[in-house]
Amino acid sequence: MSTGVRLIGLDWGTSSLRAYLYDGDGKVMASRQQAWGIRQLPEGGFVGALQAITADWPACVAVAAGMVGSRQGWREVPYVALPADAASIAHGMLRVDDCSSHALWIAPGLQRHQPADVMRGEETQIIGALARQPLYQANMRFVLPGTHSKWATVIDGRIVAFDTVMTGEMYALLIKHSILGAGLPAEPPAAFASETFVRGVLAARDSGAEGIFSRLFSTRALMLAGELAPAQVPDFLSGLLIGEEFRIARLRGGGSVSPLCLIGEASLCERYALAAHHFSYAPPAVIDDAAAQGLWQLASAAGLLAQAKLHSFSGVTT
Amino acid sequence: MSTGVRLIGLDWGTSSLRAYLYDGDGKVMASRQQAWGIRQLPEGGFVGALQAITADWPACVAVAAGMVGSRQGWREVPYVALPADAASIAHGMLRVDDCSSHALWIAPGLQRHQPADVMRGEETQIIGALARQPLYQANMRFVLPGTHSKWATVIDGRIVAFDTVMTGEMYALLIKHSILGAGLPAEPPAAFASETFVRGVLAARDSGAEGIFSRLFSTRALMLAGELAPAQVPDFLSGLLIGEEFRIARLRGGGSVSPLCLIGEASLCERYALAAHHFSYAPPAVIDDAAAQGLWQLASAAGLLAQAKLHSFSGVTT
Numbered sequence: 001m002s003t004g005v006r007l008i009g010l011d012w013g014t015s016s017l018r019a020y021l022y023d024g025d026g027k028v029m030a031s032r033q034q035a036w037g038i039r040q041l042p043e044g045g046f047v048g049a050l051q052a053i054t055a056d057w058p059a060c061v062a063v064a065a066g067m068v069g070s071r072q073g074w075r076e077v078p079y080v081a082l083p084a085d086a087a088s089i090a091h092g093m094l095r096v097d098d099c100s101s102h103a104l105w106i107a108p109g110l111q112r113h114q115p116a117d118v119m120r121g122e123e124t125q126i127i128g129a130l131a132r133q134p135l136y137q138a139n140m141r142f143v144l145p146g147t148h149s150k151w152a153t154v155i156d157g158r159i160v161a162f163d164t165v166m167t168g169e170m171y172a173l174l175i176k177h178s179i180l181g182a183g184l185p186a187e188p189p190a191a192f193a194s195e196t197f198v199r200g201v202l203a204a205r206d207s208g209a210e211g212i213f214s215r216l217f218s219t220r221a222l223m224l225a226g227e228l229a230p231a232q233v234p235d236f237l238s239g240l241l242i243g244e245e246f247r248i249a250r251l252r253g254g255g256s257v258s259p260l261c262l263i264g265e266a267s268l269c270e271r272y273a274l275a276a277h278h279f280s281y282a283p284p285a286v287i288d289d290a291a292a293q294g295l296w297q298l299a300s301a302a303g304l305l306a307q308a309k310l311h312s313f314s315g316v317t318t
Numbered sequence: 319m320s321t322g323v324r325l326i327g328l329d330w331g332t333s334s335l336r337a338y339l340y341d342g343d344g345k346v347m348a349s350r351q352q353a354w355g356i357r358q359l360p361e362g363g364f365v366g367a368l369q370a371i372t373a374d375w376p377a378c379v380a381v382a383a384g385m386v387g388s389r390q391g392w393r394e395v396p397y398v399a400l401p402a403d404a405a406s407i408a409h410g411m412l413r414v415d416d417c418s419s420h421a422l423w424i425a426p427g428l429q430r431h432q433p434a435d436v437m438r439g440e441e442t443q444i445i446g447a448l449a450r451q452p453l454y455q456a457n458m459r460f461v462l463p464g465t466h467s468k469w470a471t472v473i474d475g476r477i478v479a480f481d482t483v484m485t486g487e488m489y490a491l492l493i494k495h496s497i498l499g500a501g502l503p504a505e506p507p508a509a510f511a512s513e514t515f516v517r518g519v520l521a522a523r524d525s526g527a528e529g530i531f532s533r534l535f536s537t538r539a540l541m542l543a544g545e546l547a548p549a550q551v552p553d554f555l556s557g558l559l560i561g562e563e564f565r566i567a568r569l570r571g572g573g574s575v576s577p578l579c580l581i582g583e584a585s586l587c588e589r590y591a592l593a594a595h596h597f598s599y600a601p602p603a604v605i606d607d608a609a610a611q612g613l614w615q616l617a618s619a620a621g622l623l624a625q626a627k628l629h630s631f632s633g634v635t636t
Contacts, residue, residue: 071542115521116539148497148535164535166496173491178484179466203433210566211529217466217482221434224389248528 006060007305008102009295010050012068013037013121018291019053026296030057038067038074046074051101063093063299065107065291066121074099079111079118083158086127090301107298110159117164121291122150125263126159128294129287133261136285141249141258143284145242145268147172151249153258165248167241175234180219184230192267194274196232200239201275204247212244242271246279260284324378325623326420327613328368330386331355331439336609337371344614348375356385356392364392369419381411381617383425383609384439392417397429397436401476404445408619425616428477435482439609440468443581444477446612447605451579454603459567459576461602463560463586465490469567471576483566485559493552498537502548510585511553512592514546518557519593522565530562560589564597578602 009020015037021030036042036049044051050062069077080092092108109120122144130137137157144150147169152162175181204212219237222228228236250257260276262269262284269286276284299305327338333355339348354360354367362369368380387395398410410426427438440462448455455475462468465487470480493499522530537555540546546554568575578594580587580602587604594602617623 111539111543113543115533115536116543116545117536118539118542163532164539165532166535169496170534173495177491177495178487209527209529209569211527211531213529213531213562214481214483214566215433216488217484218433218435221429221436221482224436225429225431225434227434244531248532251527 006058007296007299008054008057008060008062009292009299010053010062010064010068011066011121011124011291011295012064012073013066014039017049017053019057020292020295021054021057022292022296026293026300028292031292038070038072047099047101050099050104054102059102061299061304062099062102062104063107063295063302063304064104065124065295065298069094069106069108070120073106075106077106077108080108082110082112082162083155083160084110084123085158086130086297086301089123089127090298090303093298093302103304105299105302105304107295110162112162117162119150119152119162119164122152122162122263123159124294124298125290126152126154126294127297128290128292129261129263130154130157131293131297132287132290133285136261139258141260143245143260143262143264143272145262145264145272149245151245163248163252165245167245171238171241174216174237180216180233180237183223184233188234189231192270193232193235196228196235197239197242197271198274198278200236200241201243201246201278202239204240204243205279207247211247212240215240238271239275242275243278246275246281250279257281261287263287263290324376325614325617326372326375326378326380327610327617328371328380328382328386329384329439329442329609329613330382330391331384332357335367335371337375338610338613339372339375340610340614344611344618346610349610356388356390365417365419368417368422372420377420379617379622380417380420380422381425381613381620381622382422383442383613383616387412387424387426388438391424393424395424395426398426400428400430400480401473401478402428402441403476404448404615404619407441407445408616408621411616411620421622423617423620423622425613428480430480435480437468437470437480437482440470440480440581441477442612442616443608444470444472444612445615446608446610447579447581448472448475449611449615450605450608451603454579457576459578461563461578461580461582461590463580463582463590467563469563481566481570483563485563489556489559492534492555498534498551498555501541502551506552507549510588511550514550514553515557515560515589516592516596518554518559519561519564519596520557522558522561523597525562525565529565530558533558556589557593560593561596564593564599568597575599580604581608582606 007022011018017036018033020028023029068074075096077094093105096104110123126142140154142152149165149167325340329336335354336351338346341347386392393414395412411423414422428441444460458472460470467483467485
């Protein structure tokens, strides 16, 4: 191993842990992933997970983001207020005292008041995306689809607003546990039925100010009427829920549609891009993952890269 | 037993079966209830359930309404279109051929197109309520809270529109299976916290055209911020969901608030009455149950009461 500046980044969420080892230029030299989310830690808990996932990596400064900083995480790191940028988030980082193997810092999440909302981990992805595409700093709407989708607005390099929509969780609940999922084929359809999905998107769009809460049951009614095959229900419902996200977003934008950047898994981003089209957005930019870059940015903003260098040198001298 | 006109009414839903025996004036002489909904039939299936719940009652004409007429029921009875009244619903009734113990007729449900919606059983309650309160026939909005809440509009004695909102099911899903229910006390609070409930109602009301889909997660955020105690989450969420029903209803009414009649269980109706107040409705009328009366009305409209008489007489002569 070289004695250059090194950093370990940890994207540590509810269900998974990803670790990155960077070289002195912020390039990822190695990465590892485990299903060691904070709710399913291996033996040895947080310490054991960190040691195992960084086994044979050099001891160096580590920066973590995500649910690891929540009340159920390793150490609760208080939320940072809006507007937020890399500097203010880095300023809110806390060092974990009971980590002997690394100098471990955990990044805070963001909090909004009125109405109350929180995020942990997505802010780091947004910081990473802004570093990758500096043009996005002027004015960009970031959408991070998932269990709890986040819509965040960046203006002049700062996250000024965000909202959480429980789209992914709601989809899973309705398919698995509600009347809407009753009588569906056991296996989900192999191919994405984009036409059926769009039908759901348009139903949400055309619901006007009412929204989809009173339209969810129509999924069942359409199936009973033979107008929707049981195998089509999942994609229709997906369209209805994602369409609702866009219906709300358009309302907030006062009808205007600012540029969008999607950050997430490709097949999910495909759905969002399709929905965006039907809400008259320009084709969104898509970034599959920006956590590694965000963690590096936070470490840099916190002045930890200099420390990393120091740590590295001290490692050489002792 | 007298030889007067007799009828058996069956309110047969997904999770329960209630049976009524009427005298010749439509007065309920006896009633029985079992947890023999169509998804949890006793041994002997539909026939066995009917025979057991009417044991030692005279053989006579029987009228059933509810999910017993659905595809998963005893016999599927096609939906009747809007506008609908006792006559058109009665006209859509079908006789069950494989019921040897009774002359059994099953009432149809109602179907709406654009957007698709269906009901089975609630139409019978509304018919019963209209018979009990003829003044409601001119113009009344009926609300039947529950797993799948129904809002139905009656004008000039006919059901002209209705909507289903999955309020009760959504509440149960979110509390039992979602992140919003995580970390709540194992036991639900004993007393109804009306102030917390109203806080949810107002959050829904003040969400404007956005609705609550993007506010659901705020329940979690408020709890994390210490602004909502874990024990308050259920009533807040209940207020949010019921408030959303009223937000949508007010939009449909073009801002006007027509008189409301609640049909349902008392403690649930109490919540709806409270929400109605905060949406500027006049205090709603409350009817706890109108199924028995509705079944009698449908039998009458179908001309089955004359048959019942005939059946009764023929029983005497053979």
